[in-house]
Amino acid sequence: MTSDAVIQRFMEMAVKAAAKAVRVNSAARLNEALPSIIQLGDKAGPRIFCPRSTEKEKAVIIPEDLFTTDYFDADVCIEEVSGAIAETGSIICTSHGGKAVQAGLLPSHHVAIVPQDRIFETLDDYFESCREAPPTNITLETGPSRTADIELTLTVGVHGPERLSIIVF
Amino acid sequence: MSRSTTAIPFRVNTARAVCDASLRQAMDYSTRTFSAKRAEGTAQVPLEEWRERASAIRMQVLDNLADYVDRFSANATRAGAVVHRAKDAQIARDTVAAILKDRGIKMVVKAKSMVTEEIHLNKRLEEIGIEPVETDLGEYIVQIAGETPSHILAPAIHKSRKDIGRLFADKLGIEYTDDPEVLTKVARRVLREKFLAAKAGITGANFAIADTGSLVIFTNEGNGRMVTTLPRLHVAVLSVEKVIPSLADLSTFVRLLPRSASGQILSSYLSVITGTRKQGETTGAREIHIVLVDNGRSEIVKGEFREILKCIRCSACMNVCPVYKVIGGHAYGCTYPGPMGIVLTAVLEGMERAHPLQDATTFCGACVEVCPVKVPLSKLLRRLRERRAEQRLTPLVERLAMFGFGTVTQSPALFGLGQRMSWSVWPLLKDFSRSKLFVRLPRPARKTFKRSMS
Numbered sequence: 081m082t083s084d085a086v087i088q089r090f091m092e093m094a095v096k097a098a099a100k101a102v103r104v105n106s107a108a109r110l111n112e113a114l115p116s117i118i119q120l121g122d123k124a125g126p127r128i129f130c131p132r133s134t135e136k137e138k139a140v141i142i143p144e145d146l147f148t149t150d151y152f153d154a155d156v157c158i159e160e161v162s163g164a165i166a167e168t169g170s171i172i173c174t175s176h177g178g179k180a181v182q183a184g185l186l187p188s189h190h191v192a193i194v195p196q197d198r199i200f201e202t203l204d205d206y207f208e209s210c211r212e213a214p215p216t217n218i219t220l221e222t223g224p225s226r227t228a229d230i231e232l233t234l235t236v237g238v239h240g241p242e243r244l245s246i247i248v249f
Numbered sequence: 250m251s252r253s254t255t256a257i258p259f260r261v262n263t264a265r266a267v268c269d270a271s272l273r274q275a276m277d278y279s280t281r282t283f284s285a286k287r288a289e290g291t292a293q294v295p296l297e298e299w300r301e302r303a304s305a306i307r308m309q310v311l312d313n314l315a316d317y318v319d320r321f322s323a324n325a326t327r328a329g330a331v332v333h334r335a336k337d338a339q340i341a342r343d344t345v346a347a348i349l350k351d352r353g354i355k356m357v358v359k360a361k362s363m364v365t366e367e368i369h370l371n372k373r374l375e376e377i378g379i380e381p382v383e384t385d386l387g388e389y390i391v392q393i394a395g396e397t398p399s400h401i402l403a404p405a406i407h408k409s410r411k412d413i414g415r416l417f418a419d420k421l422g423i424e425y426t427d428d429p430e431v432l433t434k435v436a437r438r439v440l441r442e443k444f445l446a447a448k449a450g451i452t453g454a455n456f457a458i459a460d461t462g463s464l465v466i467f468t469n470e471g472n473g474r475m476v477t478t479l480p481r482l483h484v485a486v487l488s489v490e491k492v493i494p495s496l497a498d499l500s501t502f503v504r505l506l507p508r509s510a511s512g513q514i515l516s517s518y519l520s521v522i523t524g525t526r527k528q529g530e531t532t533g534a535r536e537i538h539i540v541l542v543d544n545g546r547s548e549i550v551k552g553e554f555r556e557i558l559k560c561i562r563c564s565a566c567m568n569v570c571p572v573y574k575v576i577g578g579h580a581y582g583c584t585y586p587g588p589m590g591i592v593l594t595a596v597l598e599g600m601e602r603a604h605p606l607q608d609a610t611t612f613c614g615a616c617v618e619v620c621p622v623k624v625p626l627s628k629l630l631r632r633l634r635e636r637r638a639e640q641r642l643t644p645l646v647e648r649l650a651m652f653g654f655g656t657v658t659q660s661p662a663l664f665g666l667g668q669r670m671s672w673s674v675w676p677l678l679k680d681f682s683r684s685k686l687f688v689r690l691p692r693p694a695r696k697t698f699k700r701s702m703s
Binding site for chain 1 (some may be wrong): 253255275278279328372384385386387390403404405406409410413428429433435436437438440441445460461463469470472474475477478479495496497499500503504511514515516517519520521522523524525526527529530531532597693
């Protein structure tokens with residue numbers, strides 16, 4: 081069980097990296113939080129991808145007319161990720177269990193459900209845990225996609241998502 | 250090794266660079282910003298402890314480089330990659346070209362990789378009709394401008410937003426704008442199409458893990474992730490010294506690299522890729538080729554400049570270098586600019602070609618203070634100067650002057666005579682010499698300080 085202090089630290093660091101972070105304690109709370117996170121209620125609703133393969137993903141309620149199974153076509157990806165690292169405020173996405181790591185990369189908004197018992201305190205804790213047999217792809221995602229290649233002006237959403245929202249559940 | 254005996258025209262390049270007001274302004278602003286961010290990012294952490302650890306790990310690898318590279322190769326192969334060893338730049342280029350050509354690839358998306366610049370890969374690919382598309386925004390800008398990177402981290406730092414606006418209007422047919430946000434969105438749209446169409450991707454690697462055969466790639470934009478997850482073929486080109494022993498060692502470098510580069514706690518994306526897509530998986534290339542470029546490094550690691558191979562390419566040494574800050578990367582006329590670049594270019598390309606770069610040092614030691622892996626840059630740069638003198642690569646006038654100075658300073662009598670004469674001889678020198686040097690320098694004192702005191 082991850083301590084509250086570690087969860088708190090993770091959320092602070094994620095916000096520092098320009099992600100949004102909330103914590104919920106039930107599926108009902110998760111679904112209450114979602115509409116404001118993905119800004120439902122806009123004129124044309126966003127296309128939402130969700131793998132619906134884990135318990136928590138299955139609990140996510142998405143209006144069927146907005147739901148898509150094709151992440152290439154989606155504006156939003158909602159998925160449960162493998163875990164998180166408090167030290168850096170990163171979420172951990174991996175190919176483990178058949179996950180498509182690129183699903184969180186292509187849409188302009190990535191909504192990551194972080195299992196609260198899988199938050200590592202430090203980078204060392206995480207890499208030690210997988211050093212023997214790492215999954216094919218591990219991606220630590222820290223804030224939105226960004227560049228400063230034009231006159232060092234920070235711009236978000238170059239190739240990856242413009243927005244990263246984290247829901248600790 | 251690509252040995253050319255034509256010396257880099259560093260003085261000419263520098264003269265041009267210092268006259269370019271907009272370049273100087275851009276360099277001043279960017280290096281100041283990066284240095285300030287680095288200072289901020291490293292202020293509250295046990296930096297010294299991390300640097301010691303990182304330095305020790307890098308030395309451990311260099312002391313057993315061949316073993317670590319073998320271990321990495323074996324484990325990468327076990328994970329499903331095909332490993333190629335390239336002894337020199339030409340073999341590396343040909344290897345990549347053959348892999349792509351054999352599979353009928355016409356266009357390839359690239360994430361930023363300095364070693365592909367070192368081996369001049371893009372030119373070779375274009376020669377055989379393959380279009381390499383750089384996908385890092387800065388690299389993309391310099392590529393469509395037909396230039397080379399001026400900074401290893403921010404390749405287009407020498408260009409203003411107006412330059413880039415005009416470039417995009419000209420090359421991409423969009424309406425002129427100098428709004429970085431709009432320009433970035435244009436690049437996103439253009440490059441997204443390329444990502445989706447590409448059948449192959451090329452990356453470098455920031456690190457390679459010996460124990461697991463993994464490739465480690467840092468990006469902020471997400472292009473590294475696109476390149477390694479969308480096309481079915483991934484070709485990674487990396488130099489042999491990028492290996493570190495295990496994933497457990499990675500944390501130290503994850504802490505140091507982004508902080509030293511841009512002050513970030515961590516880049517937006519850090520990918521650790523271990524082999525090809527396995528049964529039942531939906532992420533990763535189906536075919537991975539790793540081209541390990543030696544290009545002289547297995548010799549360099551045995552020599553007196555071996556410690557330059559500890560370098561992790563963070564660019565902190567450039568951002569604090571008083572010379573780089575003024576002249577920028579292009580003036581160096583080689584792949585790797587700045588303090589680390591002077592040393593690496595000398596050992597990669599040979600002294601005949603690289604020796605003029607040694608004028609780009611002030612021995613202020615700022616680079617040594619910021620280096621996250623403790624490369625003793627001052628020591629290496631001083632040793633290079635010694636070697637330049639030993640090899641008689643300095644201009645004849647300088648050698649004669651140094652010989653004269655050496656002779657005089659070794660003899661108290663001659664030295665005293667010189668001191669007494671300098672005041673009277675000075676006006677003559679000023680008249681006879683065409684050098685502006687004597688006009689600019691003040692006339693020596695009639696009496697030395699010591700004599701006026703006694």
